[in-house]
Amino acid sequence: MRILFLGDIVGRAGREAVMVQLPAWRSALKLDAVVVNGENASHGFGLSTAIATDLFKAGVDVITLGNHAWDRKELLREIDAEPRIVRPINFPPGTPGQGSFVIALPNGRKILVINVMGRLFMDALDDPFRSVTECLSRHRLGMTAHAIIVDMHAETSSEKMALGHYLDGRVSLVIGTHTHVPTADHRVLPKGTAYQTDAGMCGDYDSVIGMGKDASVARFVRKIPGERLQPAEGDATVCGLFVEIDDATGLARRVEAVRQGGHLAPAFPCL
Amino acid sequence: MRILFLGDIVGRAGREAVMVQLPAWRSALKLDAVVVNGENASHGFGLSTAIATDLFKAGVDVITLGNHAWDRKELLREIDAEPRIVRPINFPPGTPGQGSFVIALPNGRKILVINVMGRLFMDALDDPFRSVTECLSRHRLGMTAHAIIVDMHAETSSEKMALGHYLDGRVSLVIGTHTHVPTADHRVLPKGTAYQTDAGMCGDYDSVIGMGKDASVARFVRKIPGERLQPAEGDATVCGLFVEIDDATGLARRVEAVRQGGHLAPAFPCL
């Protein structure tokens, strides 16, 4: 199975770059599924269902979220009607939406996608390690789920790596999001799980994590509220990871960085 | 001018990999100077002067530090005798050691190296933006300092990127450290400063940021003090950045990732 994961889509620049590239990539890379993190898709803060619809039309199968999940409050009301939008699984019981979704491919194969948030330097949610374990107890990699993708939305490299090793051999991919910077540590862990500390954002990197650089710098230098942060609108880089998964085991055979457009050095899987 | 910067050296595995590679790289890459972050060189915690001496012998010119600067308390007494070991410049007045060092090359050229720490999710030190600005007021890029390297030891991508843009055009390189994961966003910013959010560590990546993975995972899963963290001792990756600097302006002409050995995808500048 061949899967593409794209990191946090930031604002219009990020969205449009993703929507331009995706159709061509779906066929060139013979993708079975595309998962993107959309927590910053709507002007940098949250996700509207209108934008979600555009992303689905462009070839996205599942959209994951993170700490910005509810920046557009209307999603709290609308998420239950759109199970392909997945919010962190370790929100407390009673939170609208679901923390996982199963993609059913035309060939009968199934891909489980889980979104989970770290807690170090973030809000105090339920234990991400236990929440994912509990979800996995209802699935069996290579049997009931032919691939399992875990989007670990977290601040620190340590918590992400710890989850990667914790799940090694039990899922197909642990992919970090939230820092908005792609890491160069994509690899297959010893027991077969693909891993990357952060997928990077899809957005304009001539910015501070996707937002206008002058206003962002001002926030660090002066300690007064400044103008509202706006997404940077320049050339965007589409950032993510391509994983090839063994159909028999659900484990990763190959993992390669994807970076196209904008200001970063390009990377693309060998076809 | 050609400079190599290597990220946080972690324990024996990291040290030995650096010392094995460095002599060959100094000549192959025609390096004018080598700067490494050494805050984790001594068994993962701090830096002993004995290890610093080994690193200098192997071809390192300056060693920077970070939040682990004083894990080996003896360095507090010894740092004033070794100005090539540079601690964060934004420690309060009266802190032993210096926050910058000027490398004087045989050809008369000078390279200013500054170490500074971020504050977001870290200890509350002096303002990193102001501390660096104040230091830069005593130097002029391309005139009194032919290259200026800033090691921004910080947790968040946002604070690092903000410093990068803030210093763009005023220094040769802003290079992040501390997360122990190399980022794939090395580039030259619009006004000529080379930038990378994190250089990555020099250490064994089959680990949690360089420390043994079982003990590290246990700390997240169980909330009880476990065994002391020990550096992972497997194959290390040497991670860093190569920068070519314009002799006339002190700005960056070329920046390329360096990753050799261990478990990550290799990268090396075209010779």
Added chain:
Amino acid sequence: MRILFLGDIVGRAGREAVMVQLPAWRSALKLDAVVVNGENASHGFGLSTAIATDLFKAGVDVITLGNHAWDRKELLREIDAEPRIVRPINFPPGTPGQGSFVIALPNGRKILVINVMGRLFMDALDDPFRSVTECLSRHRLGMTAHAIIVDMHAETSSEKMALGHYLDGRVSLVIGTHTHVPTADHRVLPKGTAYQTDAGMCGDYDSVIGMGKDASVARFVRKIPGERLQPAEGDATVCGLFVEIDDATGLARRVEAVRQGGHLAPAFPCL
């Protein structure tokens, strides 16, 4: 029912002051039970079972803990043999010890004591609101539990007050610990639960939260590791709260501050 709760006992000064006062107070105040927080009883860090034994002999019925629970690692092995030492209930499953204890009085009445930790600016444990709710589902105030005491060990006043209101009418007392400073806001909330944001420590207040003031101040002023913090050894104040509970309902009828000795203004219930 008449209950005395004493806040974090810090080191020898705190312990001795408590052990000197307690026998007299047990009879003068006709106490049915005494609960103390002991997380700092052993030289400021943790609790040894030897010291726990001394406290039980002096008239303590239950000892609660907090973030320093495991500073003396041997308690991890010993706590299961001493159920009167109660650790935070929202540690993850599998943690040694229990998060609650039921005191059985000679007259057949029962007092449930729960220890729970806040999460704001503290370690990311399980949800304190849900953990306490889950424990309360097995008890009924005024029926199976004639009094219920909740020690909320937390940093912020907001999280403590929120738990107080959340439990108002369902428990006899929500008493905060951890800041080591007594608050003057003890009162009975609208639905009958006694509340105080912090009981204050039992220790020497000529200190920084119980530890030697020079070394403590140095940590804030200089950003280098200094001498190990030692408990202050001067005159200690015993700090806590006296609650009178309605036997029929389990709700609070009267709540009064207790402060004796040392440097603070004294307070003691009318007899």
Added chain:
Amino acid sequence: MRILFLGDIVGRAGREAVMVQLPAWRSALKLDAVVVNGENASHGFGLSTAIATDLFKAGVDVITLGNHAWDRKELLREIDAEPRIVRPINFPPGTPGQGSFVIALPNGRKILVINVMGRLFMDALDDPFRSVTECLSRHRLGMTAHAIIVDMHAETSSEKMALGHYLDGRVSLVIGTHTHVPTADHRVLPKGTAYQTDAGMCGDYDSVIGMGKDASVARFVRKIPGERLQPAEGDATVCGLFVEIDDATGLARRVEAVRQGGHLAPAFPCL
């Protein structure tokens, strides 16, 4: 000299209670000066100059602020025209307003009021210890300043106590604010500085630190954005501290808690 300090005024309930009491107290307690913290006076968030004017008319001499200083952004433009509104002194250079103000009494005596913010679990401002020291270097207690009041707006008891001891003998009063809960540890430190960890808020205590309790509890229990927090509008308690200062030395002779109205146990200085 006789000074009254009142803690964070929260919303209409807090403001009105202060304005009702203050005229009577000014004469009953023969007050030379009244200082209040006003960071939450305008509907819980920030301070408008209209409300500041009301407070000054009611007998307030100086209003201090804190982390909510700029919640009403117009104060950024207006504060330079009203030096009696004092913002934290350790904001970076270039911040509008001043961090201290000197009250000139009709009898020629002068009272220096300083506002400073802690950094532990708060924003990373300049060093509060150094900022206050620098300000004090321009004044001499008992000579050029006949009293010196320091409002330490901080989260943790440890940072506040550390500043208290650090300034002991150099100022008349170190009074904490920000937690919105009065502490019962007011006293005169060994070298003559009056101290209290927190003055408590002036507001309705049937709340979560002054804000409506249901919405506040919901934020802890559910992890979704809820309704905007509104100040509680019930009976308010006016909370603060009365200090009598020796005219010859500027040190404290007597310090007593003030708590009137609302749901807390009352306290008032002996006249």
